Every structure is written in structure tokens, then in C-alpha cells.
Amino acid sequence: MNTYTERNRALLQFIITPTILLTAALLGGLRIDAQTRQFIFIAPPLVTLVLAILLGSLFIRAGAVDLRQWLSIEQPALTNLSHLLTLLSLFFASAQVFNSVLPESGLLHWMFAFFFLWTLWTNQFSLFDPRRLLKSLIVLFGTAFVLKHLLVSGFYAPAGGWFKWIGAALLQGIAIDVPAFAPLTGYISFFALVLYVVGLLLIGQEPLRPEASSSASLAVKEVALPANQTYE
Amino acid sequence: MQRKLVQISGIIWTLVYAAIIVWLYATEPRSLKEVATNSQVAAGAYEINQERFNNALALFHRDQFRAARDEWAAADPAQKDSRTQFYLAYAWYREGWGRVYYDNASFKQGLEAVNRAISLAPNGMLTVDDPQLQIHTAAELKTELEQGTETSWKDLSPLKLFRQRK
Numbered sequence: 001m002n003t004y005t006e007r008n009r010a011l012l013q014f015i016i017t018p019t020i021l022l023t024a025a026l027l028g029g030l031r032i033d034a035q036t037r038q039f040i041f042i043a044p045p046l047v048t049l050v051l052a053i054l055l056g057s058l059f060i061r062a063g064a065v066d067l068r069q070w071l072s073i074e075q076p077a078l079t080n081l082s083h084l085l086t087l088l089s090l091f092f093a094s095a096q097v098f099n100s101v102l103p104e105s106g107l108l109h110w111m112f113a114f115f116f117l118w119t120l121w122t123n124q125f126s127l128f129d130p131r132r133l134l135k136s137l138i139v140l141f142g143t144a145f146v147l148k149h150l151l152v153s154g155f156y157a158p159a160g161g162w163f164k165w166i167g168a169a170l171l172q173g174i175a176i177d178v179p180a181f182a183p184l185t186g187y188i189s190f191f192a193l194v195l196y197v198v199g200l201l202l203i204g205q206e207p208l209r210p211e212a213s214s215s216a217s218l219a220v221k222e223v224a225l226p227a228n229q230t231y232e
Numbered sequence: 233m234q235r236k237l238v239q240i241s242g243i244i245w246t247l248v249y250a251a252i253i254v255w256l257y258a259t260e261p262r263s264l265k266e267v268a269t270n271s272q273v274a275a276g277a278y279e280i281n282q283e284r285f286n287n288a289l290a291l292f293h294r295d296q297f298r299a300a301r302d303e304w305a306a307a308d309p310a311q312k313d314s315r316t317q318f319y320l321a322y323a324w325y326r327e328g329w330g331r332v333y334y335d336n337a338s339f340k341q342g343l344e345a346v347n348r349a350i351s352l353a354p355n356g357m358l359t360v361d362d363p364q365l366q367i368h369t370a371a372e373l374k375t376e377l378e379q380g381t382e383t384s385w386k387d388l389s390p391l392k393l394f395r396q397r398k
Contacts, residue, residue, distance in 0.1 A: 003234075010235045014242030019249060026253045038262035082239050085246045 012202060014082050021089035021199040027192035028096025031104075032182040040181075042104060044095040047113045052095035054120040055137075062128035064204050065090075090203055097196045100189040101144035103152060104179050112144060130204050137200070141193055149186035269310045280316055281307040292319065293364055297327040314352035318360055318370055321345035325367075325377055329397045333387075334380040343377045346370055366398035 031040040044052075059065040070083040098116065103109045119140060128136070255274070261267040272278040288303030301323050308316040321342040328338025349370045350356050358370035367373045376398065386392070 007234055007238065010238040014239050015245055018242065018246040022246070022249050022253060026256070029257065036262075039260075040262075041257045041260045043257050078236065078239055078243070082243050082246075085243060085250075089246065089250070 013086070013205075017199060017202040018086050018089045020195050020202065021086070021093040024093040024192045024195040024199060025089065025096040027188050027195070028093070028098075028100040030185075030188050031179075032184045032188070034180040034182045037182060042099060044092075044099045045102075047117075048095040048098040048102065051098045051113070051116050051120060052091050054117070054124070055094045055098075056091055058120060058123055058128070058133065059090075061124065062130055062133040064130040064133055064200070086203070090199065093196050093199060097141060097192060100192050101141055101148050103148055108152060112148070116140075116144070134197070134200055134204070138197060141196075145189060145193060149189055153181070153183075153186065266309070273310050273312050278310060278312055280313045283307075285316060289319070292323055295326070297323040311348055312352060314349045314358050314370075315360060317345050317349035317352065318358055318373065321349060321370075321373055321377065322365065322367070325373065325380075326397065328380065331393055331395070336381055339377050339380040343374065343381065346374045346377060350374065 029042045029044060031042060032038070033040055056065075060067055065087070070087060071080050075083075102112050102116075123136070255270075256267070259270045261270050269278070284303050284307035288300045288307060291297075291300035291303060301320055304316050304320050304323070307313075311317060321344075324338045324342030324345060328335035328342065349358055353370060359368055360370075361368065367376060
């Protein structure tokens with residue numbers, strides 16, 4: 001591995017990945033008011049923090065994040081600190097991405113939250129590998145995004161349209177409290193999701209370890225393997 | 233060595249960026265302009281627009297309170313200048329003052345502004361030496377506004393018709 005490769009990998013892991021995840025966290029709670037076009041910052045509700053913890057647990061169970069590689073007593077404190085900050089960025093990005101695709105209040109908020117909780121809870125007991133988990137998450141967030149930013153916001157769009165007409169017919173007599181946001185909010189949410197997925201792809205790579213300890217741990221693994229055992 | 237440098241830069245950058253995000257969510261700016269104003273406040277470089285302040289003062293002395301308030305709001309968009317907030321509260325007081333009754337909504341707005349002025353003033357004490365005013369301290373103005381929002385038997389007294397606006 002040449003100097004550039006190592007430097008670029010270090011840049012990617014220590015600077016670019018946390019930046020991408022934090023940007024997803026920043027955009028996840030940002031909305032634009034439909035009438036005044038002013039920013040509205042929505043801090044992550046408690047339920048999104050719970051969802052982020054469940055998702056984090058899923059990452060660990062699926063092997064997308066190997067905590068022993070990210071945080072280890074064999075690594076220098078600086079490396080551990082850097083990895084910890086990246087993992088914290090991942091946690092807050094997850095919470096904010098949930099915040100971005102959850103309706104802000106009312107019945108729909110709790111319905112969406114319930115379905116997320118249900119999905120993540122049942123997934124805890126499924127067999128996942130990192131790639132399948134990523135695909136599953138893209139589908140999960142993509143569906144929630146379409147439901148919230150295309151369907152539900154279409155129902156309540158001030159300009160009207162087909163969705164509004166259908167919504168009025170279907171939900172007649174049901175009061176669903178949905179705040180009106182400018183269409184730009186959907187774009188912001190979309191970019192937050194894209195950044196989050198990119199962040200997940202980057203996180204999925206094995207973290208950089210200091211040269212000495214890395215080679216030492218590999219040597220230990222080789223010694224520990226029996227002679228007839230092969231890698232899958 | 234280079235890797236360690238990148239690592240340290242990454243840690244610092246991540247912490248700074250995270251702090252910026254927390255700050256944005258805490259201050260909740262409503263536009264990019266407000267982000268810039270809030271940054272100036274955070275950096276200690278915030279100053280009010282003196283020209284607009286003077287315009288507002290001239291309007292205030294001509295009893296054009298609404299126009300004066302708009303000018304003061306533009307002069308101090310971050311609401312961080314105690315003197316401006318004091319004048320803002322005074323404008324609400326004078327507009328809400330009536331010989332027969334006080335306008336409760338105006339007095340409440342005035343109370344909010346004077347509370348801001350007090351919280352911004354060093355030690356919570358603010359004195360404005362303006363000879364054209366009859367109330368010179370924020371504490372006095374606050375009392376006046378509080379009394380205006382309270383209801384009592386004194387409100388029924390016909391003598392109140394002879395009271396003077398300060």
C-alpha cells in the first residue's frame with residue numbers, strides 16, 4: 001500500500017466519514033416553513049433516539065460495525081477517540097434520519113414510529129449480513145421517505161392536486177395533524193438520506209488500525225487457527 | 233506521522249462541526265441572515281445598526297411607535313442590545329397606554345422586551361439618560377408595565393382619568 005492510499009484512507013475515515021454523517025444529522029432535522037420560507041430546526045424526538053439505539057444494535061449484530069475493531073484496548077487512545085466520535089456521529093445521524101422521515105406530530109407520527117419500532121425489533125432476531133442490512137435499510141428509509149414527503153405531504157399540500165383529493169375522500173372525518181412545509185424540505189430530507197447511506201457504506205469498511213497493532217493481531221489470528229481450518 | 237496528523241485534525245474538525253450543529257439547533261436561526269447575525273453574537277463582534285437606531289429614536293419622539301419599533305427591530309435583529317430593547321419596551325408602553333384603559337397585548341410585549349433588556353444589562357441594571365423620557369431605568373419601566381397588566385379595584389377609580397403618561 002503506497003503513501004497516498006494510506007493517507008487517502010485516513011482522510012476518508014477520520015475526516016470525510018464523520019463530516020458526511022454529521023451533515024446528515026444537521027439536515028435531518030431541518031424543515032422549511034411553507035408560508036414564511038424560514039428555517040425550522042427540529043431536535044430529534046425521544047422515539048428517534050430509541051430507534052437509533054435499535055438500529056445501532058442491528059449494525060453490531062449484522063457485523064456492519066465490529067465494535068472490537070472500532071474500539072479496542074490494543075489501539076492508541078487517539079485512534080479509539082477518533083473511532084468513538086465516528087460512531088457517535090453515526091448514532092446521531094441515524095436519529096436524525098429517522099426524524100427526517102417521521103411525520104412531526106399527530107397520529108401519523110406515532111403510526112410511523114410504531115412501524116419503525118416493529119421492523120427494527122423483529123430484525124434483531126433475523127439473520128443479516130452487512131450488505132443485506134444496507135439494502136434493507138435503503139428500502140425502509142426509502143419507503144418512509146416516499147410515504148411522508150410524497151404521499152402525506154401531497155394530501156395536505158396547500159396547492160391541492162390528486163393526492164389531496166384522494167386524501168380528502170379517504171380520510172374524511174379523521175383529523176390528522178400534519179404541519180405544512182415547503183417542497184424544499186423533501187429535497188433536504190432526500191439529501192440527508194443519501195448522505196446517510198454514503199456514510200453507512202464508508203462505515204462498513206474495516207477501520208484503519210495502527211500498523212504495529214494491526215499486524216500483531218493478524219499474527220495472533222494465524223497462530224490461533226488450526227492447521228486444517230480454512231477461511232470461508 | 234502524517235496519519236496521526238490526519239487523525240488529530242479529524243478529531244478537532246468533528247468536535248467543531250458537532251458543536252456548530254448543536255449551536256444551530258439551540259439558537260434556531262430562521263434564515264441564513266440570522267445565522268450570520270448569531271455567528272457575530274457568538275464571536276462577540278455584534279453591533280447594532282446605529283443609523284437605524286437613530287431613525288427609530290426620531291420616530292419614537294414623534295410618537296410614531298410602530299414605525300420606531302420596526303426600525304429598532306431592524307437595528308438589533310439578534311435582540312442583544314439592552315438599550316434598544318429598553319426603547320422597544322418603552323414604545324410598547326407608550327402605544328399601549330390609555331387614559332381609560334391599558335392595552336394588555338402591548339404591555340405584555342413591552343414586558344417581554346424590558347425583561348430582555350434587564351437580562352442583557354450588566355448586573356441586570358440599566359439606566360438610560362434620555363431627557364425626553366420620564367422613566368430612566370429598566371426596573372421602573374418593568375414595574376409600570378407589570379402594574380398595567382394587573383387588574384385591581386383601582387381600575388374602577390374615576391381619578392385614573394387624570395393620570396399622566398410617562
